[in-house]
Amino acid sequence: MNQPPPPQHPYQPYGQPVPPQQPPGPPPGYxxxxxxxxxxxxxxxxxxxxxxxxxxxxxxxGAVLLGLLASFLVALLxxxxxxxxxxxxxxxxxxxLYLGHALLNGAIVGLLVGLVGGRGNGARIGAALIAxxxxxxxxxxxxxxVYAVESTPTAAWDLLSYEPFFPxxxxxxxEADGGxxxxxxxxxxxxxxxxxxxxxxxxxxxxxx
Numbered sequence: 726m727n728q729p730p731p732p733q734h735p736y737q738p739y740g741q742p743v744p745p746q747q748p749p750g751p752p753p754g755y756x757x758x759x760x761x762x763x764x765x766x767x768x769x770x771x772x773x774x775x776x777x778x779x780x781x782x783x784x785x786x787g788a789v790l791l792g793l794l795a796s797f798l799v800a801l802l803x804x805x806x807x808x809x810x811x812x813x814x815x816x817x818x819x820x821x822l823y824l825g826h827a828l829l830n831g832a833i834v835g836l837l838v839g840l841v842g843g844r845g846n847g848a849r850i851g852a853a854l855i856a857x858x859x860x861x862x863x864x865x866x867x868x869x870x871v872y873a874v875e876s877t878p879t880a881a882w883d884l885l886s887y888e889p890f891f892p893x894x895x896x897x898x899x900e901a902d903g904g905x906x907x908x909x910x911x912x913x914x915x916x917x918x919x920x921x922x923x924x925x926x927x928x929x930x931x932x933x934x
Contacts (some may be wrong), residue, residue, distance in 0.1 A: 783843025783928070789851040791841055792834040792920075796855045799830045800863030807867040808874065816900060820908045827860035827912035831919030836861070838920070839927025849924040856920035857913040864912075865892035 803826040807819075814822070834856040835849075842848030869892060873881035884891060899906035 739836035772900040783841055783845060783848070785842045785845040785851070788838040788840075788842030788845075788848045789855070792838045792852050793854045794828055794836050796834050796858055796859030799826070799833055800859040800866070803830075803863040804867040804870065807864070808870045809837035811867075811871050823860075823908060824862055824915060825913050826863055827856075827916040828919050830859040831916035832865065835920035835923030836927060839924035839930075842924065842928065844925075844928035849921050849928070852924045856916040860912045860916040861896070864909075865896050867890040868895050868910040 803822070807822065811819075825831075831853075834852050838848050838852035842852075869881045869885055872884060888894075896909050897906060898904070
């Protein structure tokens with residue numbers, strides 16, 4: 726007795742075996758599937774918020790302006806003191822007052838710049854220049870006023886009009902022998918060193934705080 730022929734797949738008219746079907750899986754390009762029981766991390770997880778420490782740089786521009794104002798006031802006080810006491814000053818006293826004013830000017834400028842400007846090197850250099858200029862102009866500004874007291878304000882003005890660099894020349898020239906008065910540049914060095922040193926020290930102290 727003849728057996729009935731096996732059923733044919735509708736798409737296999739020639740009786741070829743049907744290939745086994747693959748189990749359904751993820752579409753290509755989506756990577757491996759997570760393991761059962763785990764949760765995949767999002768691809769762009771937000772970073773936790775980290776509080777940054779405040780900057781200790783200070784305000785260099787404000788520090789330089791404050792130092793300039795302080796240097797002007799200290800130089801003005803020295804000018805007034807020099808004019809008021811010039812008749813009683815000896816050469817030693819005049820040099821001591823000049824050097825003392827240079828140190829005081831540098832100390833005050835350096836202290837203020839270090840507190841406000843922080844550890845910026847530009848503010849320290851500015852403090853040194855400002856203090857040196859304050860020491861210079863504090864002395865040279867007093868010379869026309871002394872001449873005005875000894876003579877008349879008109880004579881002092883005429884002298885400045887004829888010789889505008891007279892105060893600077895008097896600052897540089899020694900009264901004893903007419904040579905170079907080395908106390909004059911020494912005052913500038915002291916003022917600049919005191920300003921820079923104190924600005925550096927106060928800036929480093931503020932950084933540690």
